[in-house]
Amino acid sequence: MFSETAKKNADACRFCWMCRHVCPVANSTGNEAHTPRAKGLLTSLVERGSDYTPDMAEIMYQCCLCGACSNDCVTGFEPPVFIREARTHAVVNGYVPPSVGPLTESVLENGNIYGKPASEKMSALKDVIGNLPQRADTLLFVGDAAAFRSPETALAVMGLLKKAGANYTVLPDEPSSGAEIADLLGYTEDVRQRAFGTAKALSDTGASVIVTLDPKDAEIFMQHYPKWGAAFSERVETATSCIAALVRSGKLKIRPVQNRKNVTYQDPCRLARDLNEEAPARELIRATGMNLQEMFLHGKLTKCCGGEILREYSPQTASLIAQDRLFDAKRTGASAMVTSCPGCTTSFRKCGDRSGELEVLDLFCLLDECS
Amino acid sequence: MRFVACIKQVPQSQESGIDSVTLSVRREGVPWMISPADEHALEEALHLRERFGGEVQALCMGVKSAVEMLRYALSLGVDRVALVSDPMFVGSDTYVTARVLSRAIEKMGGADVILCGRRSFDGETGQTAPQLAIHQNMICVTNVIRVEANLRGSLKITRLADEGEELIEAEPPILLAVCEGINHVRLPGIGSMRRAKDVPVQVLNGEILGFRPDEVGIKGSPTRVVQVERVEFGRSVRVRIEKDARTGAENILERVFRASEG
Ligand SMILES: Cc1cc2nc3c(=O)[nH]c(=O)nc-3n(C[C@@H](O)[C@H](O)[C@H](O)COP(=O)(O)OP(=O)(O)OC[C@H]3O[C@@H](n4cnc5c(N)ncnc54)[C@H](O)[C@@H]3O)c2cc1C
Ligand code: SF4
Numbered sequence A: 001m002f003s004e005t006a007k008k009n010a011d012a013c014r015f016c017w018m019c020r021h022v023c024p025v026a027n028s029t030g031n032e033a034h035t036p037r038a039k040g041l042l043t044s045l046v047e048r049g050s051d052y053t054p055d056m057a058e059i060m061y062q063c064c065l066c067g068a069c070s071n072d073c074v075t076g077f078e079p080p081v082f083i084r085e086a087r088t089h090a091v092v093n094g095y096v097p098p099s100v101g102p103l104t105e106s107v108l109e110n111g112n113i114y115g116k117p118a119s120e121k122m123s124a125l126k127d128v129i130g131n132l133p134q135r136a137d138t139l140l141f142v143g144d145a146a147a148f149r150s151p152e153t154a155l156a157v158m159g160l161l162k163k164a165g166a167n168y169t170v171l172p173d174e175p176s177s178g179a180e181i182a183d184l185l186g187y188t189e190d191v192r193q194r195a196f197g198t199a200k201a202l203s204d205t206g207a208s209v210i211v212t213l214d215p216k217d218a219e220i221f222m223q224h225y226p227k228w229g230a231a232f233s234e235r236v237e238t239a240t241s242c243i244a245a246l247v248r249s250g251k252l253k254i255r256p257v258q259n260r261k262n263v264t265y266q267d268p269c270r271l272a273r274d275l276n277e278e279a280p281a282r283e284l285i286r287a288t289g290m291n292l293q294e295m296f297l298h299g300k301l302t303k304c305c306g307g308e309i310l311r312e313y314s315p316q317t318a319s320l321i322a323q324d325r326l327f328d329a330k331r332t333g334a335s336a337m338v339t340s341c342p343g344c345t346t347s348f349r350k351c352g353d354r355s356g357e358l359e360v361l362d363l364f365c366l367l368d369e370c371s
Numbered sequence B: 001m002r003f004v005a006c007i008k009q010v011p012q013s014q015e016s017g018i019d020s021v022t023l024s025v026r027r028e029g030v031p032w033m034i035s036p037a038d039e040h041a042l043e044e045a046l047h048l049r050e051r052f053g054g055e056v057q058a059l060c061m062g063v064k065s066a067v068e069m070l071r072y073a074l075s076l077g078v079d080r081v082a083l084v085s086d087p088m089f090v091g092s093d094t095y096v097t098a099r100v101l102s103r104a105i106e107k108m109g110g111a112d113v114i115l116c117g118r119r120s121f122d123g124e125t126g127q128t129a130p131q132l133a134i135h136q137n138m139i140c141v142t143n144v145i146r147v148e149a150n151l152r153g154s155l156k157i158t159r160l161a162d163e164g165e166e167l168i169e170a171e172p173p174i175l176l177a178v179c180e181g182i183n184h185v186r187l188p189g190i191g192s193m194r195r196a197k198d199v200p201v202q203v204l205n206g207e208i209l210g211f212r213p214d215e216v217g218i219k220g221s222p223t224r225v226v227q228v229e230r231v232e233f234g235r236s237v238r239v240r241i242e243k244d245a246r247t248g249a250e251n252i253l254e255r256v257f258r259a260s261e262g
Helices: A004-013 A024-029 A036-047 A054-060 A068-072 A079-093 A101-110 A123-130 A144-149 A151-163 A179-185 A189-204 A215-223 A239-248 A269-274 A279-287 A308-313 A315-331 A342-350 A363-369 B036-052 B066-075 B094-107 B128-135 B190-196 B245-261
Strands: A138-141 A209-212 A235-238 A262-266 A336-339 A359-362 B002-006 B009-011 B032-034 B055-061 B080-084 B113-117 B139-149 B155-161 B164-170 B174-178 B201-204
Touching (some): A004 A036, A004 A079, A068 A079, A101 A179, A101 A308, A144 A151, A144 A342, A151 A359, A179 A215, A179 A308, A215 A235, A215 A269, A235 A239, A239 A279, A239 A363, A262 A279, A308 A342, A336 A363, B036 B139, B036 B174, B066 B080, B066 B190, B066 B201, B128 B139
Parallel strands (some): A138 A209, B002 B055, B002 B113, B055 B080
Antiparallel strands (some): B139 B155
């Protein structure tokens, strides 16, 4: 049932304990079945003849695909490989947990996990988009999470690009990158077909640079589209590195804030681990004059915020994960946590942190205020 | 149109080695994959079906565990699959392999276009496809890097030749042995995986295909592998040139010329 690569990974992970302490899900729920090792053991049981059951499928969805386990593995094994495939088999066999079902249905029908028709995706941004040129050198790819859950982040990035005098545009009917679908269904032909459509829509704009607001989209564009043959010739850049370059070149001026605070920064998993990007966001935070205090486990070692997808179907677990991370943030003595990913911003704001001690600052909104 | 893709199951790594007794590639209990060129052959078959309509079948001669690989082919959208498997086929050389595959194709209803890889990842002789074309009385085009179809049913085929590319126009029945990289291979799709669950893997043994044990396998194969040698690549002389790049390059060229002269 599983691919040879998945089997190889599962067989290596099933008796290894080395990464269980970094799994944000298992750490928050305290459930041994949620560790990467347990998921490997279940996969190997199925490979050795046990039936794949709905209970197993349920466990395979208790993961935010943050990649902390892969990053921690000194022998290079990757639990997300078999976890993603287990999700594909859950969909094929009709074992998708009831809480996840509406999301997979929405994804197959609308292309997004938020249960909204694709036509509504850009509605919060349409006034600004209406004033943009149809073709431009730079295309800002907003992504589903920002469009549906934190449009203010997208508006802030647009504001920054405008202030820097960038010739940019945004697709009024922006398609999904497929990143969320790939997390829910695994890397299947359905995701690849979507990638072809999106790659074509991006190419048709004639832009030479695609700036992605969401690290998830940047990761799928850079690391999966080319190998699927859904390549486009445009250069893909993350919003953090694009804005940092504009500041460095002097095109965008940032005024230090009046009220200097101690802040900490949450590295988004895909940005730090998959795309190896840590410096630009820090550079931007320093430009605002804020004093940066690093958290326990930052950079590539970052801890997940819970993720916007897990939040949609397991809000309690996602909240526990986010609160755990906010606890790390508070321990630095910072009064605010800066986020640079729409998923992280939403996760921390929605996790119901009762103390109210820590403010969650969206990096782009902060920069917009300082420019 | 009937498309048949011949896909061979091969060990994932060349490291799995050669069996010291039988001198053949070890196949049981090692992680497998579809021979890389064959994955592209299968993709090309699916691609041609999209343009011409018809049916794609995947065929493999191999050990029983190759059923898994054929199931994978079904999850990519192949219509039917068959595994040719029988202990009597063990040790078949390319001559016998091609004969057996040819008879299996007849058993499955024949083919208009057969797609093979240009060579397998393990045996690597590149002989099976041309021999299969002879048995099937088909035109054979090897080293294919591009196939364009027109609606009248003829194919424009580009193949790699020793010096440049050749453009060939031909009509089925035809066998194409394709290069890796001719296309981007698809991933299993949810719909195809659901459909694949109900498609049986047909198993064809020697008896079904009408072979006597002495016609196939080691007994029926004219090839004898007498010895397999492991060649170790080592450097006997190591020279370190610590100058600028240009002087270094000139120095290397001089040494190469000197060595080739004598
Ligand atoms: C070290 C060694 C040396 C050998 N030397 C010789 C030799 O000199 N002469 C000789 O005749 N045989 C030889 N063989 C034998 C033999 O085992 C071949 O590997 C086998 O017959 C298939 O040929 P191939 O792997 O070279 O395939 P190739 O001819 O390289 O394969 C071309 C294509 O044919 C198709 N194909 C091949 N085999 C299958 C299959 N089983 N099922 C489905 N499709 C398939 C695939 O599409 C493949 O891409 C040798 C084997 C070894 C291990
Ligand atoms: S990817 Fe993250 S959440 Fe999933 S098993 Fe690994 S560490 Fe746990």
